[in-house]
Amino acid sequence: xxxYVISDTHWGHDNMIPYCGRPENFDDILIKNxxxxxxxxxxxxxxxxxxxxxxxxxxxxxxxxxxxxxxxxCRGNHxxxxxxxTGTNFMEAGFxxxxxxxxxxxxxxxxxxxxxxxxxxNLNWKKEVDxxxxxxxxxxxxxxxxxxxxxxxxxxxxMYYHANxxxxxxxxxxxxxxxxxxxxxxxxxxxSRGGEEE
Numbered sequence: 001x002x003x004y005v006i007s008d009t010h011w012g013h014d015n016m017i018p019y020c021g022r023p024e025n026f027d028d029i030l031i032k033n034x035x036x037x038x039x040x041x042x043x044x045x046x047x048x049x050x051x052x053x054x055x056x057x058x059x060x061x062x063x064x065x066x067x068x069x070x071x072x073x074c075r076g077n078h079x080x081x082x083x084x085x086t087g088t089n090f091m092e093a094g095f096x097x098x099x100x101x102x103x104x105x106x107x108x109x110x111x112x113x114x115x116x117x118x119x120x121x122n123l124n125w126k127k128e129v130d131x132x133x134x135x136x137x138x139x140x141x142x143x144x145x146x147x148x149x150x151x152x153x154x155x156x157x158x159m160y161y162h163a164n165x166x167x168x169x170x171x172x173x174x175x176x177x178x179x180x181x182x183x184x185x186x187x188x189x190x191x192s193r194g195g196e197e198e
Contacts, residue, residue, distance in 0.1 A: 001037075001042055002039070002042045002043075002182060002183075003042070003043045003044075003045065003182070003183040003184075004037070004038060004042060004043070004044045004045070004107070004181060004182055005044070005045045005046075005047060005133060005171050005172045005180060005181050005183055005186055006034075006044060006045075006046055006047065006170070006171065006173060006179070006180040006181065007046065007047035007048060007049065007075070007076075007134070007135025007136070007140065007173065008048070008052070008113065008136070008138060008172070008173065008174075009030055009046070009048070009049070009050055009173070010049055010050075010051070010052055010065055010078075011030070011050065011052070011053075011056075011059070011060075011107055012026050012027065012052055012053035012054070012056060012059060013044070013052035013053055014053070015050075016138075016174075017194050018128045018173055018181050019138070019173040020139055021139070021175035021176075022174065022175055022176075022178070023145070023176070026178060027063075027082060027132050027196070029064055029178045030037070030179070031063065031067065032062040033151045033178055033180075034067050034068075034170040034179060035066070035067065035177035037069060037179060037180065038067070038180060039068060039069065039120060040068045040069060041069075042068070042069040042070070042125050042159040043069060043070045043071075043072065043111055044067075044069045044070070044072070044180050045069050045071065045074070045183070046071060046073045046074070046095070046136055047074050047076070047109065047110065047111050047133070047134060047135035047136075048073065048074050048075050048076020048077070048078070048079055048110075048136070048172055049076035049077065049078045049079065049111065049135065050073065050078075050090075051063070052078055052081055053187045055089070057089070057093070058133055060090075060093040060094070061092075061093045061094055062193035064095065065094060066168060067094075069163065070096045070097075070114065070198030071094065071095045071096055071097075072096060072097040072098075072099075072129060073095045073098045074092055074099060074101050074102065074109050074110050074111050074192070075090070075096070075098065075099070075100055075111065076098060076111035076112075076136065077111065077112065077136070077155055078081075078137065079111075086154045087103050090168050101118075102115060103118055103120060103129055104175060105131060106120055106130045106131070107129060107130065107131045107132075108131070108132040108133070109132075109133050109134075109138050110133075110134050111135050112134060112135075112136045112155040112156045113132055113134045113136070113156045113161045114132050114134070114156070115156045115157035115160040115161050116128075116157075116160060117132055117164065117165075117167055125161075127167045128167070129167075131167060131168070131169060131187070131190055132167060132168050133168075133169050133171060133183075133186055133190075134168060134169075134170060134171070135170070135171050136155070136156075137170055137172060138172060138174050139172065139174045139175060140154065154156030166193075166194055169186055169187075169189060171186060
């Protein structure tokens, strides 16, 4: 079994074409690429912002049915309860597990950066996780125009994020990657830029 991560698929969100430089048929490309690399026994951790646009709730089950692998979702800021209800609705659509964030093997998974970083209980002491793998930022950059930066402040603490930048690794599929990443490759990328595992 292999573990993959992906974020911000935004299926059906046509504004991703001008905003992020995605090709017009990015929905089809994402599905094709997923099917090319993910096997039924694999796990894909989706870091949120799954689908947008008209009839999203009706369209999502048919999309997920075409995608192999077990699917876990960390809900994003566009996967809000007023539209989707509880995580059960995403599970009914085809996800196997739904949460807002989780920690496994001293790695936190979330849509937006978790600020502050969660702490792990080790015996009788607590220690921050070593790494937070997240999405939310597009085009593999955290540089945003001022108005978007102000909006993002609702979801995470920018000062904390920048002060602890070495503990975070962004997963971004723009503009032309459009496929899940192997988790081990994401961790290797983090390590190569100076991340530390203790």
